Amino acid sequence: MHTSTALGLAKKALENRGKQPSADATAALSLRMKISDLNFYYGAKQALFGIDLGVATNRITSLIGPSGCGKSTLLRTLNRLHETLRQARLEGEILLDGEDILSLDVTDLRRRVGMVFQKPNPFPKSVFDNVAYGLRINGCKGGLREAVERSLTRAALWDEVKDQLHKSAYALSGGQQQRLCIARALAVDPEVILLDEPCSALDPVNTAKIEELLFQLKENCTIVIVTHNMQQAARVSDFTAFLLNGQLVEFKPTPQLFTTPADPRTEAYITGRFG
Amino acid sequence: MERHFERYLEEAKDRLLWMGSLAERAVHQAVRAVLEADEAPAQTVLEEEHVLNELQIEIDDRVVQLLALQQLMAADLRFVLTVARINNDLERIGDQAVNIAQSALRIVRHPRVKPYVDLPRMSELAEEMVRDSLNAVVRRDIELARSVLTRDDQVDQLRDQIFRELLTYMMGDSSLVFPAFELILVAKNLERVGDHATNIAEDVIYMVAGHDVRHPAVDRR
Amino acid sequence: MSLRRIWRKVVNGAMLSLTGVCALIAVSVLFLILGYLVWHGGRSVNWSFFTELQKPVGETGGGMANAIVGSAKLLLLASLIGVPIGFLGGVYLAEFGGRTFPFIVRYTTDLLNGVPSIVIGIFVYSLIVLRTRHFSTLAGSVALGLMMIPITLRSSEEFLRLVPRSLREGAMALGASKWKTILTVVIPAAYRGILTAVLLALARVAGETAPLLFTAFSNRFWSSGWNQPTASLPVMIFTYAIAPYEDWHRQAWAAGLVLLALVLATNLVARLVLMRPGSLPRS
Numbered sequence: 001m002h003t004s005t006a007l008g009l010a011k012k013a014l015e016n017r018g019k020q021p022s023a024d025a026t027a028a029l030s031l032r033m034k035i036s037d038l039n040f041y042y043g044a045k046q047a048l049f050g051i052d053l054g055v056a057t058n059r060i061t062s063l064i065g066p067s068g069c070g071k072s073t074l075l076r077t078l079n080r081l082h083e084t085l086r087q088a089r090l091e092g093e094i095l096l097d098g099e100d101i102l103s104l105d106v107t108d109l110r111r112r113v114g115m116v117f118q119k120p121n122p123f124p125k126s127v128f129d130n131v132a133y134g135l136r137i138n139g140c141k142g143g144l145r146e147a148v149e150r151s152l153t154r155a156a157l158w159d160e161v162k163d164q165l166h167k168s169a170y171a172l173s174g175g176q177q178q179r180l181c182i183a184r185a186l187a188v189d190p191e192v193i194l195l196d197e198p199c200s201a202l203d204p205v206n207t208a209k210i211e212e213l214l215f216q217l218k219e220n221c222t223i224v225i226v227t228h229n230m231q232q233a234a235r236v237s238d239f240t241a242f243l244l245n246g247q248l249v250e251f252k253p254t255p256q257l258f259t260t261p262a263d264p265r266t267e268a269y270i271t272g273r274f275g
Numbered sequence: 276m277e278r279h280f281e282r283y284l285e286e287a288k289d290r291l292l293w294m295g296s297l298a299e300r301a302v303h304q305a306v307r308a309v310l311e312a313d314e315a316p317a318q319t320v321l322e323e324e325h326v327l328n329e330l331q332i333e334i335d336d337r338v339v340q341l342l343a344l345q346q347l348m349a350a351d352l353r354f355v356l357t358v359a360r361i362n363n364d365l366e367r368i369g370d371q372a373v374n375i376a377q378s379a380l381r382i383v384r385h386p387r388v389k390p391y392v393d394l395p396r397m398s399e400l401a402e403e404m405v406r407d408s409l410n411a412v413v414r415r416d417i418e419l420a421r422s423v424l425t426r427d428d429q430v431d432q433l434r435d436q437i438f439r440e441l442l443t444y445m446m447g448d449s450s451l452v453f454p455a456f457e458l459i460l461v462a463k464n465l466e467r468v469g470d471h472a473t474n475i476a477e478d479v480i481y482m483v484a485g486h487d488v489r490h491p492a493v494d495r496r
Numbered sequence: 497m498s499l500r501r502i503w504r505k506v507v508n509g510a511m512l513s514l515t516g517v518c519a520l521i522a523v524s525v526l527f528l529i530l531g532y533l534v535w536h537g538g539r540s541v542n543w544s545f546f547t548e549l550q551k552p553v554g555e556t557g558g559g560m561a562n563a564i565v566g567s568a569k570l571l572l573l574a575s576l577i578g579v580p581i582g583f584l585g586g587v588y589l590a591e592f593g594g595r596t597f598p599f600i601v602r603y604t605t606d607l608l609n610g611v612p613s614i615v616i617g618i619f620v621y622s623l624i625v626l627r628t629r630h631f632s633t634l635a636g637s638v639a640l641g642l643m644m645i646p647i648t649l650r651s652s653e654e655f656l657r658l659v660p661r662s663l664r665e666g667a668m669a670l671g672a673s674k675w676k677t678i679l680t681v682v683i684p685a686a687y688r689g690i691l692t693a694v695l696l697a698l699a700r701v702a703g704e705t706a707p708l709l710f711t712a713f714s715n716r717f718w719s720s721g722w723n724q725p726t727a728s729l730p731v732m733i734f735t736y737a738i739a740p741y742e743d744w745h746r747q748a749w750a751a752g753l754v755l756l757a758l759v760l761a762t763n764l765v766a767r768l769v770l771m772r773p774g775s776l777p778r779s
Contacts, residue, residue, distance in 0.1 A: 115669035
């Protein structure tokens with residue numbers, strides 16, 4: 001827009017008054033997932049202690065904390081991926097839209113709660129088959145082409161691969177592979193997407209692309225992201241949870257947590273004085 | 276690549292410019308109250324003071340959030356710092372307008388000391404400086420900002436002129452002391468408005484070019 | 497230069513030469529064998545070798561067509577027996593876990609690998625040949641199949657293990673059950689390695705002679721079906737090489753050359769399959 005006077009511009013500003021991220025606690029928003037008194041054990045060793053957390057619908061919630069604090073462990077309980085480990089044991093309640101996820105069929109849960117991993121992990125198949133994989137194993141036969149195109153578009157990858165759908169996924173660059181993994185997760189139309197340090201293997205440009213992608217995705221999708229890069233959490237998320245030694249130390253709207261944290265441990269971590 | 280935080284930067288700028296337009300208007304109304312001996316515009320200025328104060332707090336909040344949450348660099352960083360500084364100057368301009376309005380209310384019943392000649396000129400100059408410095412923000416125009424800097428001397432001269440003239444009047448007739456004194460205060464306030472506009476212009480030059488042009492006497496090597 | 501230094505140089509040089517010569521010998525053995533076979537049998541590898549049956553004693557000429565076909569039949573059935581068992585066993589070891597059972601399986605498989613082939617032959621002899629009272633292709637295939645199991649199993653397990661965990665997690669996170677994950681992701685990711693393993697196993701048992709002596713025995717003519725004894729290349733080599741006829745010696749050389757050539761070719765193909773790019777994810 002080209003408004004040549006300050007007054008004119010200011011008038012326009014009144015019309016488009018921007019909204020700051022909500023300063024209300026998650027209690028005022030609807031919760032897609034709710035974690036209550038979660039305790040998690042690897043064999044005899046306890047890894048998570050009494051976690052209470054609400055994941056707000058269509059918002060980005062980030063989990064931050066030093067290595068080994070349990071943030072990835074917590075993330076993996078949300079789609080019951082911890083069950084692939086023999087010794088893992090979970091106590092407490094995790095609700096998805098009010099239903100206990102432990103009572104749901106696990107394959108159905110994992111369709112509704114998708115996951116993107118730290119290192120891009122496309123299957124040794126073509127780009128098309130990667131995205132269609134989730135649809136095929138969930139029994140979807142028809143309309144694959146449209147669904148694949150839709151997912152790749154949502155993942156901001158369609159333009160780059162539309163002529164190469166039948167090439168191997170390994171021919172793509174790292175950033176493209178990660179967006180392919182996001183498209184693959186999106187294909188089954190999940191309600192929640194879990195991202196475990198999705199940008200840690202990527203360079204800053206690809207990281208920025210994926211962060212912008214997350215902003216677009218959150219309109220229709222609830223996002224939980226684990227990141228060891230707290231600046232990323234600051235840039236991207238609406239709510240941030242700080243974990244330390246398996247405990248949830250503080251959970252607040254992101255602007256508040258990064259400007260006026262209540263707990264001195266949070267402050268120490270955020271200001272880089274930790275350890 | 277368009278980044279999401281650009282929206283937040285735009286919003287901060289919009290709010291700042293809105294505040295600027297309000298401050299500009301407040302000065303104009305307050306001076307009108309003096310020149311036309313009219314209570315109504317002065318009352319408006321006093322009533323609307325809180326809006327400016329609220330805006331200052333809001334804009335500072337936005338600045339803090341932008342700095343904490345987005346790792347701004349280069350031009351974006353200078354921009355946000357500039358917003359914070361201009362924010363303060365605008366609030367002070369608002370304060371000056373309030374002072375002028377209060378002076379206006381105090382002398383509204385008094386007969387005019389003398390025909391107003393320099394005061395309107397000075398207020399016009401000061402208001403122009405504010406307007407141009409804010410336009411320089413919008414258009415990122417260094418030349419416009421520099422032109423504001425040069426006009427500050429004129430404003431200062433006008434203030435001195437008004438002081439001398441009113442002093443003469445006060446010495447001549449002691450019943451005129453009270454209103455003349457208030458007019459001197461008004462002139463002082465307008466001069467301060469000019470100074471703040473100058474500050475804004477200097478901030479614009481820093482924001483656009485990265486040069487800190489304050490205090491040229493300081494050795495920057 | 498001091499005496500010490502001279503001595504050290506001498507020792508270094510001697511060791512380099514010694515180790516180099518030994519390496520050279522190792523390499524040249526293969527070429528020696530190949531050269532020998534080509535020299536002695538090269539002339540006899542002709543069209544009739546591949547198409548005719550053995551001529552009666554005393555007559556010259558003829559070929560080993562039935563032995564070639566017989567070996568092929570034996571290997572085919574042996575694969576059908578050994579590969580599925582080995583492969584699925586490898587899948588179990590790689591995908592489903594536990595500590596004790598897999599350990600036992602691996603250990604006993606390795607022991608089975610070490611069992612002398614003639615012992616396997618006797619085992620199958622008493623198991624099948626005595627019961628059915630005749631030699632058969634089936635018995636021979638069983639013997640060879642049993643020998644293929646350990647190789648296939650261990651190699652399948654190794655290559656399945658090489659598939660990164662993240663691929664499995666990726667599939668499971670999309671809602672795939674354990675078996676769907678294995679079938680649609682893990683096995684396709686490892687198939688090149690497994691194919692290589694199967695080819696190597698085939699190459700290995702293709703030349704086994706001892707077990708076939710008791711099981712498939714031999715046959716002057718074509719054998720039809722699976723219940724008749726069959727000729728095979730290794731057994732023909734054995735039979736013809738120790739016979740007193742010059743012509744038969746010549747044919748034995750030819751058979752040896754053909755057998756070795758096939759085994760070497762299979763080995764090369766196996767390695768090429770494994771080396772093709774795209775077999776495993778980029779790191």
